[in-house]
């Protein structure tokens with residue numbers, strides 16, 4: 265029976281834990297120093313506070329001080345912390361990661377290097393390991409239309425495991441699959457890792473169209489659909505420029521995850537607030553007061569830096585990304601026109 269240590273007992277780490285117990289895995293779930301209340305709920309058998317689902321009693325829980333025990337002898341380590349926590353948690357877990365057969369990654373985000381360069385998460389993790397003189401196993405990038413609550417509750421879920429070594433992706437796609445948790449293997453690590461954080465940015469822009477509908481009383485479905493199409497185009501252009509397959513942006517990590525993220529979740533809710541006219545900065549304050557991290561907001565400047573550093577010749581083909589920066593960071597009250605200008609075709 266394969267075994268795994270999942271690092272991070274938030275929504276996704278816990279959702280993955282439930283999915284893997286169904287596939288017959290031995291699961292250790294480690295909570296960071298921010299997760300004690302989540303571990304309390306799991307151990308008490310009450311619903312996980314973030315996903316309102318009970319976590320299987322076959323999952324073994326560990327608190328932040330017990331990381332070494334959680335990592336002891338496992339076949340796989342999975343990183344499920346927020347992107348901001350990745351460098352620290354990777355450094356803490358490097359010894360255990362180096363002894364595992366694979367490192368899985370459900371975290372979505374870009375990693376800024378100390379010199380300001382932006383890396384995709386797997387590259388950043390490999391750099392951290394290199395700098396520490398540690399060899400780590402293959403990385404499996406996990407993404408796709410996966411809401412943690414539905415995954416935890418055994419609703420039908422399709423996901424993608426992207427690994428440079430396709431055989432490794434296939435091995436784990438087979439071993440982790442259960443009736444309702446189905447995995448597409450891929451060798452396109454880059455495509456998975458570009459789409460995963462970018463779709464959080466674009467979900468904010470989809471939310472704006474919904475907020476405009478609330479504000480005006482008129483549907484803005486045409487605007488929303490044009491925004492969706494432009495978002496997919498931009499994910500495809502950037503990921504291919506960085507070496508990805510064309511198909512990835514049009515598959516589970518791109519179109520699939522954009523659809524689910526644009527339906528619900530913190531990025532979409534934040535966009536709705538902007539669309540309603542709450543103001544980008546005021547809406548962000550409200551989200552912070554509600555302890556709702558909007559990952560897409562942090563991803564905007566990192567994505568723009570990535571474009572300008574690594575793919576400057578496609579900059580002009582990414583107007584929606586730049587519109588997101590103007591709306592969110594400049595709090596421009598003309599946001600509705602800015603979205604429209606970014607997504608409506610120009611005069612041919």
Ligand SMILES: NC(=O)c1ccc[n+]([C@@H]2O[C@H](COP(=O)([O-])OP(=O)(O)OC[C@H]3O[C@@H](n4cnc5c(N)ncnc54)[C@H](O)[C@@H]3O)[C@@H](O)[C@H]2O)c1
Nearest residue numbers: 272273274275276296298345346349370371372410411412
């Ligand atoms: N929720 C989902 O449906 C879903 C689906 C797929 C992927 N993801 C990704 O998984 C990652 C975690 O998301 P989540 O929904 O589980 O979030 P969450 O807020 O429920 O949990 C966040 C986890 O990260 C840890 N963390 C937060 N800040 C940290 C810091 N500064 N240092 C160290 N650890 C820190 C927390 O302790 C917790 O374990 C994100 O990158 C997210 O995009 C989430």
